[in-house]
Amino acid sequence: MTMKYNHKFRRTVISSLVATALLGGISAPAFAEVKFGALYPLSGGLALLGEESYRGLELAVDQINANGGVQGENVVLETGDAVDNNQAIGEARRLISREDVKAIFGTYASSRSIAASQVAEMSKVPYFELGAVADDVTERGLSYVFRTNPTAYHMAETIIEMLVEGIAPELGVEPSDLKIGIIHEDSNYGSSVAKHQRAFAQEHGLNIVMEEHYPATSVDMSSIVLSLQNRGVDVVLQTSYQDDSVLFLRQADERGYKPKAIIGGGGGYSMIQTAEAVGADTIEGVYNVDFTQYRINPEFAPGIDAFVEAYEEKYGESPRSGHSLMNYAGALELLRAIDSGNGFSAEEIKEAVLAMDVPVGGTAAGIGMMIGENNQNQRARMMGMQWQDGALTTVYPEEASVAEMRTSQ
Numbered sequence: 001m002t003m004k005y006n007h008k009f010r011r012t013v014i015s016s017l018v019a020t021a022l023l024g025g026i027s028a029p030a031f032a033e034v035k036f037g038a039l040y041p042l043s044g045g046l047a048l049l050g051e052e053s054y055r056g057l058e059l060a061v062d063q064i065n066a067n068g069g070v071q072g073e074n075v076v077l078e079t080g081d082a083v084d085n086n087q088a089i090g091e092a093r094r095l096i097s098r099e100d101v102k103a104i105f106g107t108y109a110s111s112r113s114i115a116a117s118q119v120a121e122m123s124k125v126p127y128f129e130l131g132a133v134a135d136d137v138t139e140r141g142l143s144y145v146f147r148t149n150p151t152a153y154h155m156a157e158t159i160i161e162m163l164v165e166g167i168a169p170e171l172g173v174e175p176s177d178l179k180i181g182i183i184h185e186d187s188n189y190g191s192s193v194a195k196h197q198r199a200f201a202q203e204h205g206l207n208i209v210m211e212e213h214y215p216a217t218s219v220d221m222s223s224i225v226l227s228l229q230n231r232g233v234d235v236v237l238q239t240s241y242q243d244d245s246v247l248f249l250r251q252a253d254e255r256g257y258k259p260k261a262i263i264g265g266g267g268g269y270s271m272i273q274t275a276e277a278v279g280a281d282t283i284e285g286v287y288n289v290d291f292t293q294y295r296i297n298p299e300f301a302p303g304i305d306a307f308v309e310a311y312e313e314k315y316g317e318s319p320r321s322g323h324s325l326m327n328y329a330g331a332l333e334l335l336r337a338i339d340s341g342n343g344f345s346a347e348e349i350k351e352a353v354l355a356m357d358v359p360v361g362g363t364a365a366g367i368g369m370m371i372g373e374n375n376q377n378q379r380a381r382m383m384g385m386q387w388q389d390g391a392l393t394t395v396y397p398e399e400a401s402v403a404e405m406r407t408s409q
Contacts, residue, residue: 034073034344037080037095037104039116044083045217046109048242048273052320053108053131054079056327059310060335070339077105082112092116096123102344103128105331108323110134110188117145124346126353130330131291131323133266134188135195138374144346146353146371148330149291150380152189155265156196158289159237162384162396164204167235167261167287170407178260179209181233183224183248185216185240193239193265209233216241221248222255229257239265242274249278249286260407266290270321275387283387285406287395291322292365292383295402296394303364322365329365330377333358366400 038057041050061075069075078099080091088107095101096119103126107113113132120127121142129137129147133155138147168175182197184190190213201208209231212224221244228236236259238248245268252258268274269288298304307328311319319325333356338344341352358369360379368379384396386405393403 032069032073033076034070035076035078035099035101037092037099037101037106038077039080039082039088039091039095039104039106039112041083041107041109041112042079042081045243046241047083048271049267049321049323050082050108053106053323053327055311055315055319056324056329057105057130057331059307059314059324060328060331062310062314063332064335064339070335071341071344075335082107082109082116085111085115088112088116089119092119096120096125101125103338103349105130105327105334107132108327110137110192113137114140114188117142121145126346126349128330128334128353130327132189134192136188136192138376142375144350146334146375146377148334148369148377148380149326150367150382151376152192153196154380154382155193155239155289156200158382158384158396159197159263159265160200160204160206162287162289163235163261163263164206166384166396166405167263167407170405171260176205176207178207178234179232180206180235180237181210181212181228181231181259182208182237183210183212183214183228183240184238184265185244186213187216189241189267190216190239190265197237214244216244218244218247220251222251224248225251225255225257228252228259229255234260236262237265238262238269240267240269242268242271245269245271245274246277249274249282253278253282258408262286264288264290270323270385270392272318272320272392275390275392280390284389285408286387288385288387288392289382290385291326292367292400293322293385293392293394294319294325295385295391296366296383297400297402300361300400301364301366302361307364325365329363329367330369333363333369 040054082088105128108131110132117127127145133152164175184194270290275283337352337356356369360368372378385392386395395405
């Protein structure tokens with residue numbers, strides 16, 4: 001099921017039977033309207049994960065509207081297409097000046113988020129990032145930019161910890177004996193994760209023998225695969241979007257390169273479409289660290305089953321990655337916070353959001369919510385997964401896992 005968008009697109013999100021099931025009932029309906037922006041890459045190369053992220057926001061709004069809206073007003077999403085950085089800037093300006101949105105939700109792609117949120121900051125309009133991980137999103141000293149999802153720091157931290165505490169012991173080797181190769185796309189996203197991977201690897205005494213970056217639009221990664229082979233890299237850490245994830249996995253398989261472990265950093269490694277593109281045999285056993293996925297201990301992520309039910313009812317298919325879940329969890333708590341506030345001015349929204357206090361394990365994504373330093377959620381975290389039998393399965397940390405790690409060694 002594919003949705004088409006353009007810059008004139010306006011979607012009013014109303015209650016549904018599945019939202020009712022999530023809530024356990026419907027309060028009095030909201031009649032007035034309050035508009036929020038929804039800014040995602042909905043066309044172009046990042047559209048698949050952009051749309052998946054938008055769906056999570058949409059489901060959160062469904063649920064809020066089914067329970068009477070925000071401060072008694074029905075939430076309307078005014079949608080913008082952040083196909084590239086320039087359009088992200090233009091769409092942010094349009095949403096603020098022409099549509100008069102009270103805040104903007106987005107945006108998944110770090111470079112788009114950084115560009116668009118600067119516009120919101122200058123206009124003193126709250127900007128809520130629900131999915132981009134690059135450091136610069138919340139490390140620019142901005143007053144009206146908030147992020148609910150975990151970051152590049154969390155991603156790299158979990159990758160290295162899972163390697164040291166889980167994968168290396170399963171392989172029966174000392175972590176320091178493994179030769180590590182870091183490859184990543186060269187935008188803010190990949191560069192931020194790689195920077196933290198280096199730091200955490202050094203802290204744990206790991207042996208990085210190669211690091212290389214490339215444009216996400218690359219059409220040939222055979223030279224990178226050859227370098228990894230020639231240097232005897234045992235563990236590949238790749239931070240990538242979908243197309244470059246598929247390209248690397250295919251070309252590594254074609255050359256017969258089979259390292260002891262491949263660990264993806266979110267992006268394409270979380271997509272069922274990536275598994276379908278490269279084939280079950282090629283992706284079997286590949287690790288990934290990203291937002292909460294769907295094969296996870298439900299006690300760690302209460303409400304996840306109801307979220308999946310709502311998603312399937314609305315879109316006629318299963319969730320395609322954890323991006324929808326993370327956007328849903330962040331948006332739902334932000335909207336609840338705004339609902340508890342006393343108006344829709346920037347300062348009133350900011351005050352309400354800064355008062356959020358949701359414990360870890362209090363959302364369907366397993367994360368908590370408390371905005372701290374740099375307006376970053378201090379209770380966000382990543383999960384470690386492995387592709388097993390065609391499904392992305394949580395294997396780390398232990399309290400969230402539903403399966404043991406599998407190695408071919």
